[in-house]
Protein backbone atom coordinates (compact mmCIF):
# COMPACT_ATOMS: atom_id res chain seq x y z
CA UNK A 45 0.00 0.00 0.00
CA UNK A 46 1.57 3.31 -1.07
CA UNK A 47 1.81 6.19 1.39
CA UNK A 48 2.47 9.77 0.37
CA UNK A 49 6.06 10.98 0.60
CA UNK A 50 5.29 13.72 3.08
CA UNK A 51 4.65 11.00 5.65
CA UNK A 52 8.38 10.25 5.41
CA UNK A 53 9.61 13.71 6.28
CA UNK A 54 10.99 12.26 9.50
CA UNK A 55 13.04 9.60 7.67
CA UNK A 56 16.55 9.33 9.06
CA UNK A 57 19.33 7.11 7.71
CA UNK A 58 22.18 6.11 10.00
CA UNK A 59 24.86 3.43 10.30
CA UNK A 60 23.65 0.39 12.19
CA UNK A 61 25.25 -0.40 15.54
CA UNK A 62 25.54 -3.78 17.24
CA UNK A 63 22.24 -3.40 19.17
CA UNK A 64 20.43 -2.93 15.83
CA UNK A 65 21.17 -6.51 14.80
CA UNK A 66 17.79 -8.04 15.65
CA UNK A 67 15.76 -5.27 14.07
CA UNK A 68 17.86 -5.35 10.89
CA UNK A 69 17.66 -9.13 10.57
CA UNK A 70 13.89 -8.97 11.13
CA UNK A 71 13.69 -6.55 8.18
CA UNK A 72 15.76 -8.96 6.05
CA UNK A 73 13.49 -11.84 7.01
CA UNK A 74 10.23 -9.98 6.33
CA UNK A 75 11.62 -8.92 2.93
CA UNK A 76 12.47 -12.55 2.07
CA UNK A 77 16.22 -11.93 1.85
CA UNK A 78 17.49 -14.62 4.21
CA UNK A 79 18.46 -18.06 2.95
CA UNK A 80 18.89 -21.27 4.95
CA UNK A 81 22.52 -21.54 3.83
CA UNK A 82 23.41 -18.02 5.02
CA UNK A 83 23.71 -17.05 8.68
CA UNK A 84 22.21 -13.55 8.98
CA UNK A 85 23.69 -12.92 12.44
CA UNK A 86 27.16 -13.74 11.15
CA UNK A 87 26.60 -11.60 8.04
CA UNK A 88 25.57 -8.62 10.17
CA UNK A 89 28.47 -9.04 12.62
CA UNK A 90 31.02 -9.42 9.81
CA UNK A 91 29.80 -6.27 8.07
CA UNK A 92 29.93 -4.22 11.27
CA UNK A 93 33.31 -5.61 12.24
CA UNK A 94 35.02 -4.71 8.98
CA UNK A 95 36.37 -1.27 8.16
CA UNK A 96 35.27 -1.59 4.53
CA UNK A 97 31.60 -2.23 5.14
CA UNK A 98 28.55 -0.84 6.87
CA UNK A 99 24.89 -1.61 7.40
CA UNK A 100 22.59 1.40 7.08
CA UNK A 101 19.17 1.67 8.70
CA UNK A 102 16.35 4.00 7.64
CA UNK A 103 14.11 4.98 10.52
CA UNK A 104 10.87 6.86 10.47
CA UNK A 105 10.93 8.46 13.88
CA UNK A 106 11.98 5.43 15.97
CA UNK A 107 10.68 2.72 13.67
CA UNK A 108 13.17 0.90 11.42
CA UNK A 109 11.52 0.71 7.98
CA UNK A 110 14.44 -0.10 5.68
CA UNK A 111 18.03 -1.26 5.60
CA UNK A 112 20.95 -1.98 3.27
CA UNK A 113 24.53 -3.30 3.49
CA UNK A 114 27.35 -1.56 1.62
CA UNK A 115 31.01 -2.45 1.22
CA UNK A 116 34.10 -1.31 -0.68
CA UNK A 117 36.64 -4.00 -1.54
CA UNK A 118 39.23 -1.56 -2.88
CA UNK A 119 38.07 -1.96 -6.48
CA UNK A 120 34.28 -1.95 -6.59
CA UNK A 121 31.51 -1.07 -4.22
CA UNK A 122 29.00 -3.79 -3.42
CA UNK A 123 25.46 -3.39 -2.16
CA UNK A 124 23.57 -6.18 -0.42
CA UNK A 125 20.51 -6.86 1.68
CA UNK A 126 18.41 -3.90 0.53
CA UNK A 127 14.99 -4.16 2.18
CA UNK A 128 12.06 -1.85 2.81
CA UNK A 129 9.15 -3.05 4.94
CA UNK A 130 6.13 -3.75 2.75
CA UNK A 131 3.78 -0.98 4.01
CA UNK A 132 6.50 1.62 3.34
CA UNK A 133 7.37 0.58 -0.21
CA UNK A 134 7.02 2.82 -3.26
CA UNK A 135 7.58 5.95 -1.21
CA UNK A 136 11.23 6.47 -2.12
CA UNK A 137 12.91 4.91 0.93
CA UNK A 138 15.01 2.41 -1.03
CA UNK A 139 16.07 5.16 -3.43
CA UNK A 140 17.32 7.17 -0.43
CA UNK A 141 19.11 4.14 1.02
CA UNK A 142 20.84 3.56 -2.33
CA UNK A 143 21.87 7.21 -2.50
CA UNK A 144 23.33 6.92 1.00
CA UNK A 145 25.33 3.85 -0.13
CA UNK A 146 26.57 5.67 -3.21
CA UNK A 147 27.64 8.66 -1.13
CA UNK A 148 29.44 6.38 1.32
CA UNK A 149 31.28 4.68 -1.56
CA UNK A 150 32.07 7.91 -3.38
CA UNK A 151 33.55 9.38 -0.19
CA UNK A 152 36.02 6.45 -0.22
CA UNK A 153 37.04 6.93 -3.84
CA UNK A 154 35.06 3.99 -5.13
CA UNK A 155 34.43 4.37 -8.90
CA UNK A 156 31.55 1.92 -9.39
CA UNK A 157 28.76 0.31 -7.39
CA UNK A 158 27.59 -3.21 -8.19
CA UNK A 159 25.03 -5.62 -6.83
CA UNK A 160 23.53 -9.03 -7.44
CA UNK A 161 19.82 -9.72 -7.93
CA UNK A 162 18.13 -13.09 -8.24
CA UNK A 163 16.74 -13.44 -11.75
CA UNK A 164 13.21 -14.10 -10.49
CA UNK A 165 13.18 -10.89 -8.40
CA UNK A 166 11.36 -8.72 -10.94
CA UNK A 167 10.49 -6.00 -8.40
CA UNK A 168 14.14 -5.47 -7.51
CA UNK A 169 15.19 -5.56 -11.17
CA UNK A 170 12.59 -2.87 -11.93
CA UNK A 171 13.80 -0.84 -8.97
CA UNK A 172 17.50 -0.93 -9.88
CA UNK A 173 16.75 -0.17 -13.54
CA UNK A 174 14.71 2.85 -12.45
CA UNK A 175 17.78 4.09 -10.55
CA UNK A 176 19.99 3.82 -13.64
CA UNK A 177 21.74 0.56 -12.76
CA UNK A 178 22.53 -1.44 -15.89
CA UNK A 179 22.50 -5.19 -16.33
CA UNK A 180 26.08 -6.44 -16.69
CA UNK A 181 27.02 -9.11 -19.20
CA UNK A 182 28.71 -11.37 -16.66
CA UNK A 183 28.07 -14.56 -14.74
CA UNK A 184 28.77 -14.53 -11.02
CA UNK A 185 30.86 -17.42 -9.69
CA UNK A 186 31.19 -18.28 -6.02
CA UNK A 187 32.92 -20.84 -3.83
CA UNK A 188 32.47 -21.24 -0.11
CA UNK A 189 35.64 -20.78 1.92
CA UNK A 190 33.99 -22.01 5.11
CA UNK A 191 31.39 -24.69 5.67
CA UNK A 192 27.93 -23.10 6.01
Ligand SMILES: CC(C)(COP(=O)(O)OP(=O)(O)OC[C@H]1O[C@@H](n2cnc3c(N)ncnc32)[C@H](O)[C@@H]1OP(=O)(O)O)[C@@H](O)C(=O)NCCC(=O)NCCS
Nearest residue numbers: 075126127128133134135136137138139167168170171174
Ligand atom coordinates in the same frame (compact mmCIF):
# COMPACT_ATOMS: atom_id res chain seq x y z
C1 LIG B 1 13.13 -3.54 -4.04
C2 LIG B 1 12.70 -2.68 -2.85
C3 LIG B 1 13.91 -2.50 -1.92
C4 LIG B 1 12.25 -1.30 -3.37
O1 LIG B 1 11.97 -0.49 -2.25
P1 LIG B 1 11.02 0.81 -2.34
O2 LIG B 1 11.29 1.64 -1.14
O3 LIG B 1 9.63 0.38 -2.59
O4 LIG B 1 11.57 1.55 -3.65
P2 LIG B 1 11.35 3.12 -3.99
O5 LIG B 1 10.04 3.57 -3.46
O6 LIG B 1 12.56 3.88 -3.57
O7 LIG B 1 11.25 3.03 -5.59
C5 LIG B 1 11.96 3.93 -6.44
C6 LIG B 1 11.58 3.58 -7.86
O8 LIG B 1 11.99 2.26 -8.20
C7 LIG B 1 11.01 1.65 -9.06
N1 LIG B 1 10.40 0.49 -8.38
C8 LIG B 1 10.28 0.28 -7.04
N2 LIG B 1 9.66 -0.89 -6.80
C9 LIG B 1 9.36 -1.41 -8.01
C10 LIG B 1 8.71 -2.59 -8.42
N3 LIG B 1 8.19 -3.46 -7.51
N4 LIG B 1 8.56 -2.83 -9.74
C11 LIG B 1 9.05 -1.95 -10.65
N5 LIG B 1 9.70 -0.80 -10.31
C12 LIG B 1 9.85 -0.53 -9.02
C13 LIG B 1 9.97 2.73 -9.36
O9 LIG B 1 10.41 3.44 -10.51
C14 LIG B 1 10.07 3.59 -8.12
O10 LIG B 1 9.63 4.90 -8.33
P3 LIG B 1 8.02 5.21 -8.26
O11 LIG B 1 7.48 4.57 -7.01
O12 LIG B 1 7.98 6.71 -8.25
O13 LIG B 1 7.44 4.58 -9.49
C15 LIG B 1 11.50 -3.32 -2.08
O14 LIG B 1 10.51 -3.69 -3.02
C16 LIG B 1 11.87 -4.54 -1.26
O15 LIG B 1 12.28 -4.42 -0.09
N6 LIG B 1 11.74 -5.74 -1.84
C17 LIG B 1 12.02 -7.00 -1.12
C18 LIG B 1 13.51 -7.17 -0.87
C19 LIG B 1 14.31 -7.19 -2.16
O16 LIG B 1 13.99 -7.86 -3.12
N7 LIG B 1 15.48 -6.48 -2.11
C20 LIG B 1 16.40 -6.41 -3.22
C21 LIG B 1 17.36 -7.56 -3.12
S1 LIG B 1 18.51 -7.54 -4.49
